[in-house]
Amino acid sequence: xxEKEKITxxxxxxxxxxxxxxxxxxxxxxxxxxxxxxxxxSKTPPCNEACPAGNDIEAMMVLVKEGKFREAxxxxxxxxxxxGVCGRVCFHPCESSCNRKxxxxxxxIQAIERFVADLSFKIYQExxxxxxxxxEKVAIIGSGPAGLTCAYHLARMGYSVTVFESYSSPGGxxxxxxxxxxxxxxxxxxxxxxxxxxxxxxxxxxxxGKDISFDDLKTFQAIFIAVGSHQSKSLGIEGExxxxxxxxxxxxxxVxEKEKIPIGRRVVVIGGGNVxxxxxxxxxxxxxKVQMVCLESKEEMPAFAEEISETEAxxxxxxxxxxxxxxxxxxxxxxxIDFVKVxxxxxxxxxxxxxxxxxxxxxxxxxxxxxxxIGEVPNLSFLPQEILIEKGLxxxxxxxxVHPKGYFAGGDVVNPQHTVAGAIGSxxxxxxxIHEYFQGGLLKGKIRMVWVGEKGTIxxxxxxxxxxxxxxxxxxxxxEINLDYFEHQDRVKIKKIPVENRRGGFKExxxxxxxxxxxxxxxxxxxxxxxxxxxxxWVYCPDLAVKKKDDHYEIDYDYxxxxxxxxxxxxxxxxxxxxxxx
Amino acid sequence: xxxxxEWSHAVSQGDLLSRVEVISAYxxxxxxxxxxxxxxxxxxxxxxxxxxxxxxxxxxxxxxxxASAVGARTFTATSSQGIALMHELLxxxxxxxxxxxxxxxxxxxxxxxxxxxDQIDSLSQxxxxxxxxxxxxxxxxxxxxxxxxxxxxxxxxxSMVVLDAFYLSHTFEPVxxxxxxxxxxxxxxxxxxxxxDPKEAKSFSSLTAPDTFTEMRFQIQQSMENAKSIILExxxxxxKIFGRSYGLVEPYRCEEAEMVLVTSGTVTSTCREVIDxxxxxxxxxxxLKIRTVRPFPTEAIRENLRGVPKVAVIDRxxxxxxGGIFAEEVRSVLCNEPERPLIFGYVAGLGGRDITxxxxxxxxxxxxxQDQPREDVLWPDxxx
Numbered sequence: 001x002x003e004k005e006k007i008t009x010x011x012x013x014x015x016x017x018x019x020x021x022x023x024x025x026x027x028x029x030x031x032x033x034x035x036x037x038x039x040x041x042s043k044t045p046p047c048n049e050a051c052p053a054g055n056d057i058e059a060m061m062v063l064v065k066e067g068k069f070r071e072a073x074x075x076x077x078x079x080x081x082x083x084g085v086c087g088r089v090c091f092h093p094c095e096s097s098c099n100r101k102x103x104x105x106x107x108x109i110q111a112i113e114r115f116v117a118d119l120s121f122k123i124y125q126e127x128x129x130x131x132x133x134x135x136e137k138v139a140i141i142g143s144g145p146a147g148l149t150c151a152y153h154l155a156r157m158g159y160s161v162t163v164f165e166s167y168s169s170p171g172g173x174x175x176x177x178x179x180x181x182x183x184x185x186x187x188x189x190x191x192x193x194x195x196x197x198x199x200x201x202x203x204x205x206x207x208x209g210k211d212i213s214f215d216d217l218k219t220f221q222a223i224f225i226a227v228g229s230h231q232s233k234s235l236g237i238e239g240e241x242x243x244x245x246x247x248x249x250x251x252x253x254x255v256x257e258k259e260k261i262p263i264g265r266r267v268v269v270i271g272g273g274n275v276x277x278x279x280x281x282x283x284x285x286x287x288x289k290v291q292m293v294c295l296e297s298k299e300e301m302p303a304f305a306e307e308i309s310e311t312e313a314x315x316x317x318x319x320x321x322x323x324x325x326x327x328x329x330x331x332x333x334x335x336x337i338d339f340v341k342v343x344x345x346x347x348x349x350x351x352x353x354x355x356x357x358x359x360x361x362x363x364x365x366x367x368x369x370x371x372x373x374i375g376e377v378p379n380l381s382f383l384p385q386e387i388l389i390e391k392g393l394x395x396x397x398x399x400x401x402v403h404p405k406g407y408f409a410g411g412d413v414v415n416p417q418h419t420v421a422g423a424i425g426s427x428x429x430x431x432x433x434i435h436e437y438f439q440g441g442l443l444k445g446k447i448r449m450v451w452v453g454e455k456g457t458i459x460x461x462x463x464x465x466x467x468x469x470x471x472x473x474x475x476x477x478x479x480e481i482n483l484d485y486f487e488h489q490d491r492v493k494i495k496k497i498p499v500e501n502r503r504g505g506f507k508e509x510x511x512x513x514x515x516x517x518x519x520x521x522x523x524x525x526x527x528x529x530x531x532x533x534x535x536x537x538w539v540y541c542p543d544l545a546v547k548k549k550d551d552h553y554e555i556d557y558d559y560x561x562x563x564x565x566x567x568x569x570x571x572x573x574x575x576x577x578x579x580x581x582x
Numbered sequence: 583x584x585x586x587x588e589w590s591h592a593v594s595q596g597d598l599l600s601r602v603e604v605i606s607a608y609x610x611x612x613x614x615x616x617x618x619x620x621x622x623x624x625x626x627x628x629x630x631x632x633x634x635x636x637x638x639x640x641x642x643x644x645x646x647x648x649a650s651a652v653g654a655r656t657f658t659a660t661s662s663q664g665i666a667l668m669h670e671l672l673x674x675x676x677x678x679x680x681x682x683x684x685x686x687x688x689x690x691x692x693x694x695x696x697x698x699x700d701q702i703d704s705l706s707q708x709x710x711x712x713x714x715x716x717x718x719x720x721x722x723x724x725x726x727x728x729x730x731x732x733x734x735x736x737x738x739x740x741s742m743v744v745l746d747a748f749y750l751s752h753t754f755e756p757v758x759x760x761x762x763x764x765x766x767x768x769x770x771x772x773x774x775x776x777x778x779d780p781k782e783a784k785s786f787s788s789l790t791a792p793d794t795f796t797e798m799r800f801q802i803q804q805s806m807e808n809a810k811s812i813i814l815e816x817x818x819x820x821x822k823i824f825g826r827s828y829g830l831v832e833p834y835r836c837e838e839a840e841m842v843l844v845t846s847g848t849v850t851s852t853c854r855e856v857i858d859x860x861x862x863x864x865x866x867x868x869x870l871k872i873r874t875v876r877p878f879p880t881e882a883i884r885e886n887l888r889g890v891p892k893v894a895v896i897d898r899x900x901x902x903x904x905g906g907i908f909a910e911e912v913r914s915v916l917c918n919e920p921e922r923p924l925i926f927g928y929v930a931g932l933g934g935r936d937i938t939x940x941x942x943x944x945x946x947x948x949x950x951x952q953d954q955p956r957e958d959v960l961w962p963d964x965x966x
Contacts, residue, residue, distance in 0.1 A: 009794060009797075012797050012800070012801075015794060015797050015798065015801070016776070017679050017738055017775070017776075017798075017801055017805075018677075018678055018679040018738070018776060018786070018787070018798075019677075019678075019786065019787045019788060019790045019798065020776050020784055020785070020786055021784045021785040021786075021788065025785070025788075
C-alpha cells in the first residue's frame with residue numbers, strides 16, 4: 001500500500017467491523033486547515049542584551065548545564081578574552097536584567113563565568129594559536145581591558161598587533177587599580193598570556209609622547225587609543241598637597257606594588273565611587289581605621305551596591321552627604337579635615353554634582369592619611385591636535401571610529417562610565433571597526449546586524465557566522481516565560497572568607513563555586529527565548545507535526561493545524577505564532 | 583458439584599471459571615460482593631487477573647475498554663448510579679466492538695435514594711449496543727456469565743448480565759459449579775480479530791466520516807440480529823456439556839393459554855408458583871420469561887404469543903411518560919401481527935417493593951376480567 005494513498009471502501013463487506021486504521025492518514029493534509037502558523041524563532045535573552053562585553057550568556061548556560069565546560073569557555077572566548085576577570089569584577093548587568101529575578105532570584109551568571117574560566121585554566125590549559133595572515137599592522141595605545149580586547153580580536157582575525165603600555169606590566173586599571181582581594185594577579189596574568197599567545201606584542205615601559213613619539217606610530221595602518229583614565233580629579237581645596245594626602249589611583253597602585261605607605265592608624269577617604277571603596281577596603285586591610293566621606297547620600301553613591309555592603313560589613317564607616325572644605329596639619333602626622341554637610345541639587349549644566357552646603361553643619365575628622373578619590377579623567381595631552389577632544393573625551397562614534405581616518409578610540413577615553421565590561425565591549429567594537437576599515441567598508445548599515453538587543457552590545461560570532469533568520473530578534477521579557485515549567489530554586493550562595501579573616505592581607509574575598517553548584521545554578525536558567533531542546537513541543541503536538549532533526553525541531557506544515565499548543569507550552573517563548581497568509 | 587453460595591459469588595465464580603484477565607470496578611451496593619470476592623480471588627492467586635482499582639465507574643469502564651482493546655478478557659460489575667455514570671463509555675465499548683462482560687445488579691436510581699431492586703438502571707442503557715441478559719436464579723447467573731463471554735467474543739459486542747438487587751444478589755442457594763476443565767473446553771481463550779498491539783501500530787476508533795458511519799452502524803445492528811441465533815447456538819452447546827440451557831425466552835405452561843404473563847428476572851420464579859396454582863384450578867394461564875432484552879427476541883415472542891387472547895406484562899421499571907419498558911417492547915413487536923393479543927401493562931415492585939403472589943393474582947384476575955385495560959399503565963401494588 002502506498003503511504004499517502006487514501007483507501008475508499010466500495011462495498012459493505014470491505015468495511016472492517018470497527019474503526020481501525022487500514023492505512024495511514026497521511027493523505028489527509030490537515031495543514032490546510034491552518035490559519036495560524038508556529039515558527040521556531042529565537043528571541044534575544046535580556047542577559048545577552050545587557051552584557052556590555054557581548055557574551056552569549058544563555059548559550060553558555062546550556063553548555064554548563066550539560067557539563068560542557070570547555071565548550072562554554074570557548075564560547076565566552078569568542079567574544080571576551082577576560083572571563084576570569086569579568087567573573088570577579090564585572091558589575092554584572094546581566095544579573096540585574098535576568099528574567100528569573102522576577103520569579104525568585106537572578107541567576108548567578110558571574111559566578112558561573114568565573115567557574116568556567118577558572119576550570120579552563122586548571123584543566124584545559126588550551127593556548128590559542130595565532131594565525132598571522134593579514135598584512136595590516138595595528139598599534140594599540142594602552143593595555144587595559146579595552147586595548148587588550150581589541151588586540152585579542154584583531155589577532156584572532158589575523159592582524160599583527162602591537163600594544164604600547166606606559167607601565168612596567170600590562171593590564172592597565174586591572175593591573176594597578178583593582179585590589180588583589182577582588183582580582184588576584186594570577187587571574188589577570190593567565191588571561192593576558194592567552195592574548196599574547198595569539199602573537200600580540202605588548203611593549204611595556206613605552207609611554208607614547210615620552211618613550212616613543214606619536215609620529216613613530218604612523219608606520220601602523222590603524223591606531224587604537226585606549227589609555228584609560230588615570231588622572232585623578234583634584235578637590236581644589238586647601239591642604240590637598242600636604243604630605244600624607246594622596247590620590248586614590250596612586251594609592252591603589254602603590255598597594256598593589258607592595259610599596260610601604262605610611263598610612264598610620266586613621267585614614268579618611270574622600271569619594272563615593274568604586275575607587276574610593278577599593279581604597280577604603282585596602283587601607284582597612286593594611287590595619288587602619290577607615291572613614292569614607294562622600295557628597296552623595298548612600299542611595300546615590302556611584303559605587304556598586306554590593307561593594308558598599310561589603311565595605312560596611314568590614315566595619316568601614318561611610319559618612320554620606322558631606323563635602324570637604326580644607327585639610328590642615330594637626331599635631332605630628334595627624335591632619336584635620338573640615339567638612340560640611342550638603343544636599344545635592346540638580347546637577348550642573350556639565351553634568352557634575354551640585355552640592356549645596358547646609359549651614360551650621362560643619363564637622364571635623366582627624367586622620368593620619370587622607371586619600372582623595374572623587375573621579376578619574378583621561379590624560380590625552382600626548383595626542384596630536386587633529387584628534388578632536390570634547391569634554392575631556394575623544395570624539396568617537398559608537399564603533400570607535402575617530403576622525404581622521406585610521407584612528408580609533410575606546411574604553412574610558414570615550415566612555416565616562418568606567419566599567420571593565422564596558423571597556424571590553426568598546427575594544428571589541430573597535431576591533432570590528434578596524435577590520436571593516438581595512439576591508440574598505442565603514443560598517444554603516446551592517447552594525448545593526450551584529451547588535452545583540454538595543455543597547456549597543458555586539459556579537460562577533462554573529463558577524464563571522466551570521467545566524468539564519470532574524471539577526472537581532474526582540475528581547476524577551478518575564479511575562480513571556482511559561483512559569484508552569486519552572487520550580488522555585490534558591491540561587492547559589494557564594495562562599496566568602498569571614499570578615500575577621502580579611503584583615504592584614506589581600507586574600508580574595510569570594511571563592512569560585514564548585515562543579516555541582518555550577519551545574520545546579522546553570523540549571524536554573526530559563527533559557528529565555530532560545531530553544532534548549534526540552535521536547536515540550538514535540539511531546540505536546542497532537543498532530544505529531546513536530547519532528548526532531550539532529551539538534552533541533554522542525555514543523556511539518558503539511559499536517560500542522562496551527563492549534564498553537566507548541567507555542568503555548570514552550571516554556572521559554574522560543575516559538576512564535578503568526579498569521580498564515582496563504 | 584453443588585454448593586450453597588451467595589448469588590453474588592456465583593457471578594464471581596463464573597468469572598473465575600471464565601479465566602477473566604482484567605477486572606476493573608468501583609464498589610456500589612448491591613454489587614460490591616461480586617468484586618470483593620473477585621479481588622480476594624486475585625489476591626490469593628486463584629484468579630490470575632489484573633484487578634484495577636479506579637476512582638469511579640466511568641474510569642472502571644474506561645479501563646475495561648483499554649484492557650479489552652489489547653485483547654484481554656475483561657469484566658466489571660456495577661449498579662444504579664454507577665452504570666449511569668458509565669453511560670457514554672457503554673456506547674464507546676460497543677462501537678469499538680469490545681466483548682466486555684459486565685454484571686449489573688439492578689437497583690433504583692435516585693433521587694430519592696433507594697438501594698433496592700428496580701430494572702430502570704440497566705434498561706436506561708438499552709440503546710447503548712450492549713447485549714442484555716436478565717437472570718432468574720444464581721445458577722442462571724453463573725452460567726450466563728460463562729456464556730456471555732463466548733457470545734460477546736464471537737460477535738464483538740459487550741454483554742450485560744443483569745441480576746435483581748438483593749432478591750438475587752444477596753441470597754444463598756445451591757449452585758452447581760461446573761468444573762474448570764469442561765468450562766475451558768466450552769470457552770477457549772479470547773483471540774481478538776483486531777487488537778491494540780505496539781508491534782503493529784494502528785489507530786482505533788478514530789474519526790469516521792459520514793461516508794462510512796452508516797455502514798458501521800448497520801454492521802452492529804446485523805451483529806445484534808445474528809446474536810439471537812448465536813445465543814441459541816452457544817446455549818445448546820452449553821446444554822450439551824453442562825445439561826442446562828436458557829434460550830432467549832422461556833415459555834412456562836403456555837399450552838392453550840387464554841392469558842400469558844410476561845416477566846423477567848426473579849419475579850418469574852414467584853409467577854411460576856402462581857401459574858401452577860391456576861393450572862391446578864384448571865385455569866389456562868401461562869408464563870413467558872424474557873431473558874434477553876437486547877437483542878430483543880422478536881420472533882420468539884411473536885411465536886409464543888400467537889393466538890393468545892390476552893397478555894399481561896409485569897414491569898419492574900417505569901419509563902416516565904410511557905410506561906413499563908417490557909410492555910412497550912412487547913407491544914411494538916406484536917403491532918404488525920394479524921392476530922395480536924390484548925396487552926395489559928403492569929408496573930409493580932419498584933424500588934424493592936415485593937411482588938407477592940397476591941399482587942400477581944390481582945394482575946391475573948384484573949386481566950381476565952377486563953375486556954380492555956382501563957389504562958395503558960396499570961399499577962397493581964399502588965397504595966391509593
